[in-house]
Amino acid sequence: MTHASHPEAARHLRSLFPGQGPVPNWVAGQWSTKTGDTFESIDPTTGQVLMELTVADEADVDQAAEAAAGASTSWWAMDGQDRARIMRAFADAIRRHGPDLGLADTLDAGRPIRDTRTRDVERAARLLEYWAGVTDRLRGANIPVQPGYTNVTRYEPYGVVGAITPWNYPLTNAVTKIAPAIGTGNGVVLKPAEESPVSALLLASISAETGLPPGLLNVLNGPGEITGDHIVRHPDIEKIVFTGSTTVGRAIAGTAGAMLKSVSLELGGKSPVIVFADADVARAARAVAFSGFNNQGQTCTAGTRLYIQRPALDAFIEALQEEVTRLRVGDPLDPTTHLGPLISDQQRARVQRYLDLGADHGAEQITLTTEANNGHQLGGYFLTPTVFAHLDPNDALAREEIFGPVLSLFAFDTEDEALTAANDSAYGLSASVWTDSLTRATRLSQRLQAGLVWVNAVNVLNAGSPYGGYKQSGVGLEMGLEAITQLMKVKSIWTATEPWASPWSG
Secondary structure, X not given: OOXXXXXXXXXXXXOOOOOOOOEXXXXXXXXXXXXXXXXXXXXXXXXXXXXXXXXXXXXXXXXXXXXXXXXXXXXXXXXXXXXXXXXXXXXXXXHHOHHHHHHHHHHHHOOOHHHHHHHHHHHHHHHHHXXXXXXXXXXXXXXXXXXXXXXXXXXXXXXXXXXEOOOOOHHHHHHHHHHHHXXXXXXXXXXXXXXXXXXXXXXXXXXXXXXXXXXXXXXXXXXXXXXXXHHHHOOOOOEEEEEOOHXXXXXXHHHHHHOOOEEEEEOOOOEEEEEOOOOOHHHHHHHHHHHHHHHHHOOOOOEEEEEEEHHXXXXXXXXXXXXXXXOXXXXXXXXXXXXXXXXXXXXXXXXXXXXXXXXXXXXXXXXXXXXXXXXXXXXXXXXXXXXXXXXXXXXXXXXXXXXXXXXXXXXXXXHHHHHHHHXXXXXXXXXXXXXXXXXXXXXXXXXXXXXXXXXXXXXXXXXXXXXXXXXXXXXXXXXXXXXXXXXXXXXXXXXXXXXXXXXXXX
16 A cells, blocks of 8 residues: 655645744744744654754743633633534544644654544544533532521632643643643643644644634643743643653652642553453453554553463463564554554663663563564664563563563462552553453452553543543543543632621620
């Protein structure tokens, strides 16, 4: 099957933005063409420059925060159903521009186009549609209190939300932050990862054709230590929502904490997959291949610690090897490709250090053979999926988030042994249990220390279901109605229904 070359596709993508120089930021409903520092976005498939972009400085953050605050005020004053209509128009526009949005993430992040133009676009649209359904249902409560008073609660937006997103799923990461923020009446200042900023800028320009008020969505680019830090420290940005590494999340929380600023953090993971001997081993292996290697393992919820009950161990390894042989590694512009490159040469080198560490520590390396591997011919940042067995459970390979196509495999005998090992982690984002026993699945799902637990499934998400982690995997929740309280302030209003008398009076 033929597909566009990367230079040809890159020229088309650049034509969607104004001018010939560095791509500007998006502020107050228009391109902000200030001159200043620039940076390059790299196509990870070829290692070549995709486009040059403008770094947002402190003045840009000031302008964006002011625009977002003003837009939030008028947006919140609007009838909720009118806000919903605009958000649904935004969802429709995402679907219309799906081919270009998908192309942006394929060229900018190396995600296969079979996913970016289908699953990613549809998920982004549905997130907006879900939160469109919430806009006119943001109601407080009438609280029963002592005689002589009424008490009601009122939900109010923070005003301006600063959103900082990672590079692994650029479009959906951006909309996961934008949709609930604007759905609850806030303006947004978004900083996408500097490795994959293009689809967020395209998304912002698309929003202009939907009726979204100018300034409600602003997109600023640049390094986290410059642009991101200005956003976190800005006094008019009252709420910070961040997805990324635990290390960076801890730094953001420290800065925000000193300012008494609210944060929601979706951080790293080292998620266990527990497969019992009574499970459908072939299905479990298929799920592990997807969870662990989809997007080259660059997924927070990737199932990377495999605990297989000993009687099923050999059958599981054989099924996993067979499953991986069906996967095609190569050019993500090719619609038959399953696995593209890692995001950057730096990330590839980081993952390679873990591979070298496993070899140095004497772990058994199970290198999985894929159906095709033409990626290395393209000059990009490709690695072959790998599983390590016979690891020390305290080894860095078994405990640290690698964010690459590398899994650790362990055998277990008893349910308690598997549960103890699964919970023995600094992280607690997700877990997956495979068994035909309903009672066992119920016991484990209640005892696993993870914010998301899948039974006989992996990586299933829905806009209406809350998403968040335990322990060092995060603070707060995304998605679902539970996210409302993460993005709105609750005001308690007391009214005296009788003449007020001082408690000090006789």
